[in-house]
Amino acid sequence: xxxxxxxxxxxxxxxxxxxxxxxxxxxxxxxxxxxxxxxxxxxxxxxxxxxxxxxxxxxxxxxxxxxxxxxxxxxxxxxxxxxxxxxxxxxxxxxxxxxxxxxxxxxxxxxxxxxxxxxxxxxxxxxxxxxxxxxxxxxxxxxxxxxxxxxxxxxxxxxxxxxxxxxxxxxxxxxxxxxxxxxxxxxxxxxxxxxxxxxxxxxxxxxxxxxxxxxxxxxxxxxxxxxxxxxxxxxxxxxxxxxxxxxxxxxxxxxxxxxxxxxxxxxxxxxxxxxxxxxxxxxxxxxxxxxxxxxxxxxxxxxxxxxxxxxxxxxxxxxxxxxxxxxxxxxxxxxxxxxxxxxxxxxxxxxxxxxxxxxxxxxxxxxxxxxxxxxxxxxxxxxxxxxxxxxxxxxxxxxxxxxxxxxxxxxxxxxxxxxxxxxxxxxxxxxxxxxxxxxx
Numbered sequence: 511x512x513x514x515x516x517x518x519x520x521x522x523x524x525x526x527x528x529x530x531x532x533x534x535x536x537x538x539x540x541x542x543x544x545x546x547x548x549x550x551x552x553x554x555x556x557x558x559x560x561x562x563x564x565x566x567x568x569x570x571x572x573x574x575x576x577x578x579x580x581x582x583x584x585x586x587x588x589x590x591x592x593x594x595x596x597x598x599x600x601x602x603x604x605x606x607x608x609x610x611x612x613x614x615x616x617x618x619x620x621x622x623x624x625x626x627x628x629x630x631x632x633x634x635x636x637x638x639x640x641x642x643x644x645x646x647x648x649x650x651x652x653x654x655x656x657x658x659x660x661x662x663x664x665x666x667x668x669x670x671x672x673x674x675x676x677x678x679x680x681x682x683x684x685x686x687x688x689x690x691x692x693x694x695x696x697x698x699x700x701x702x703x704x705x706x707x708x709x710x711x712x713x714x715x716x717x718x719x720x721x722x723x724x725x726x727x728x729x730x731x732x733x734x735x736x737x738x739x740x741x742x743x744x745x746x747x748x749x750x751x752x753x754x755x756x757x758x759x760x761x762x763x764x765x766x767x768x769x770x771x772x773x774x775x776x777x778x779x780x781x782x783x784x785x786x787x788x789x790x791x792x793x794x795x796x797x798x799x800x801x802x803x804x805x806x807x808x809x810x811x812x813x814x815x816x817x818x819x820x821x822x823x824x825x826x827x828x829x830x831x832x833x834x835x836x837x838x839x840x841x842x843x844x845x846x847x848x849x850x851x852x853x854x855x856x857x858x859x860x861x862x863x864x865x866x867x868x869x870x871x872x873x874x875x876x877x878x879x880x881x882x883x884x885x886x887x888x889x890x891x892x893x894x895x896x897x898x899x900x901x902x903x904x905x906x907x908x909x910x911x912x913x914x915x916x917x918x919x920x921x922x923x924x925x926x927x928x929x930x931x932x933x934x935x936x937x938x939x940x941x942x943x944x945x946x947x948x949x950x
Contacts, residue, residue, distance in 0.1 A: 552754030635709030642796025643698025
């Protein structure tokens with residue numbers, strides 16, 4: 511498959527995932543008044559995963575409303591990395607959950623990987639799933655962090671191949687001289703995230719009878735014992751509802767809007783490469799990321815492309831030329847790809863909270879209105895376990911729902927007026943903190 515070689519920066523434009531999707535699913539716009547047990551606003555991983563968890567537990571009368579099309583946001587344009595963990599820095603939530611709570615969250619932090627594997631198998635989803643992950647270190651300080659991670663990962667997955675690789679052996683994991691160490695984790699991997707989402711949506715409608723509506727923007731929500739959600743041509747009345755809009759909430763619920771701020775991430779896809787070159791880049795045909803506060807991440811695809819992504823490390827801005835900007839990042843790691851053509855470049859927003867940890871819970875004084883948001887770019891894998899926990903909350907609660915929903919999330923003052931300035935300050939702070947913790 512050849513892609514048009516043009517500058518792509520709009521979420522409405524073609525990217526690698528939309529160009530290679532294997533499910534031609536189209537859902538109608540809502541043009542009627544419906545009754546439901548649960549109404550979900552948002553058709554990305556958060557909305558669809560939660561709906562699937564609820565449906566698997568016997569809740570059948572579920573309505574999902576998506577303003578554009580399924581996977582319009584981060585779900586349909588991310589790195590596809592299947593990695594360990596939930597948030598960026600677990601210590602940032604220690605004050606809320608304590609040592610025991612932190613340990614409890616750590617113990618479920620790798621379950622997202624298993625949920626993806628089980629779903630792919632259970633629903634026969636064609637999502638290009640592959641095992642193989644590498645966490646990379648540029649210096650000895652980062653290598654020391656990876657040594658600690660190795661111990662932690664092996665505690666959770668004693669039967670998984672997890673190995674810290676140094677010296678010339680690095681070339682057996684990733685083909686670059688940029689790193690001094692790589693933590694190979696064969697329990698992680700990568701997936702075509704849009705096909706995973708669409709496969710889950712297909713299961714929702716075909717096996718559980720869940721109703722999904724696309725091109726259905728929510729205009730108004732009225733809270734009460736029964737929630738009423740109004741759109742341009744219809745409405746849904748439900749016992750419970752879920753806000754799952756993430757970076758696209760757009761102020762619809764002000765209390766949630768002020769808890770996150772949108773930063774930008776960008777990615778490229780190369781032209782198809784030879785088998786020999788792909789093997790040199792990634793002998794394990796895996797996915798990779800470094801461990802800096804703002805990571806670069808990349809993986810190879812089934813079609814022998816290299817996807818390479820990142821975000822600005824200090825100053826928040828939109829590069830004028832995503833092709834050149836991302837290509838420069840790629841060449842720092844793989845200088846021998848200088849003559850490789852870049853077929854596509856794209857980017858878009860992702861929602862972050864102050865502590866960079868996913869946010870779930872219910873609204874004050876409205877215990878039938880739930881929310882999930884703020885993955886801070888780490889949404890593919892964590893969204894699986896976070897939405898399982900959220901579904902437990904919607905169904906009546908659980909210890910781990912109570913634990914994660916108890917984490918406090920600060921308001922971000924003047925986020926709409928001073929977005930770039932606040933993000934620049936936040937990135938500088940996290941870079942400094944990363945240096946102090948050994949991640950720079």
